[in-house]
Amino acid sequence: MVKATPFTPKPALDKLPLAARKDISDNFEANVEDFRARIKALLGTDFTFNINAEEVWAYAEEGQTSAGTCFAGYVEGFISALEYFINKYHEAGKTYFNAAVSQSALTLTVNPLGEKGKTISSDVKDGVYRILFRPGELGYNQTQQYDNILPAIESAPRDGFSLSAKHSIDTDYEGEIDAVQQAISELCGTQFALDPNFEENYRVLAGAKETAKNDKDWELRVGSVSLKYFKGLEFQLERQGFRDDDMIHEGLQEVVKSKTFKIRVVPETSTKRSSETVVDREQGVVYLQCTPKKWGLNPMDMGEDFLRLL
Structure with missing residues (x-):
């Protein structure tokens, strides 16, 4: 050539x-x-x-x-x-x-x-x-x-979030997450924390070629995708019958001692689905996981089959 x-x-x-x-x-x-x-x-x-x-x-x-x-x-x-x-x-x-x-x-x-x-x-x-x-x-x-x-x-090198990502977090996530957290806490029978894990996830996404191949504008949607994942979790908890079920609440709080749901982007998952739920009993944390390639796909499935993991 x-x-x-x-x-x-x-x-x-x-x-x-x-x-x-x-x-x-x-x-x-x-x-x-x-x-x-x-x-x-x-x-x-x-x-x-x-x-x-x-x-x-x-x-x-x-x-x-x-x-x-x-x-x-x-x-x-x-x-x-x-x-x-x-x-x-x-x-x-x-x-x-x-x-x-x-x-x-x-x-x-x-x-x-x-x-x-x-x-x-x-x-x-x-x-x-x-x-x-x-x-x-x-x-x-x-x-x-x-x-x-x-x-x-x-295009100028800098540490931390790009301006696009920071703007998405500030405008698409911060203003709406409190209502979602309150709804999830009600479904779980006690106050739960929602950890978007922005810094770690941003580093993983920025360092993976698959991210941009899947969505070239992913940085513009860091906040909105994270919010959608937690809204998906809310939908799944409601769907799986968590509301007003004392037995489920007791089992949940016994296993998830930190009372935290945390989004985590990982290189690989154990399933071919767009996301998976992992209960870390030692840390008492529920990880809502996906890979860079599948970041943002099917957010309403986040937390699917969570009940059977307890």
Whole structure:
């Protein structure tokens, strides 16, 4: 197979035309302080712009001189997208963005993928947020940056949850789990704890190739899937006759001394089903288990046949 020829950027212009330099002065540099103030209001940090005009304008159509207007258009599009991003992810979004864009700087440059790149996209390199344009399409789709910030921030290495996963936990799980816990406790005849085991499960899921093959957007659903598993357990307990049965309650509380149901993602299970229930009598914990490959499948089956394990 013939290897594709790597993209080679155009050489920078020796000097911008006077008209282009004036347009930068009038329509970009004159607005920089306003841009910086608006970004600071969103992020709480002082931002800088490092745009190499000679490199970028090498991709302009012949005779074009509106360089400043072009640069300002990209920045305006970025600020609009940043407003959307912060409105959605709030303080967590601000924290994650600032951690990834550690240099508090923005640049505009040609996409290193060349013709294979998108018309407009973004990434973070060496702590700098980069707006990337496709060769031949400089100035196109400047306002279409709303979907670019999250993947750019997610691409920067960090410990712990991705922003997508944290947002899912905060919005899809935390607000609803108390009602589910109360319902399960009533079915069990005493207060039970529900342990989503988020950190351990996230590490296992993130480290398994099968996870993304099964669901490429799994991080967006970490919270909702965990909630569905516990709702599935609630359904199964009701179905298996736990409500108001003193004999079942006594047996359950004798075996599950910690009074805890815990979700656990494991490399393999002992069944071909989408999930399995394991009672650890030594620890007094009930594990609700699945593999990365089957994460999120058939959540209403979670806890199936639990009664016979007691």
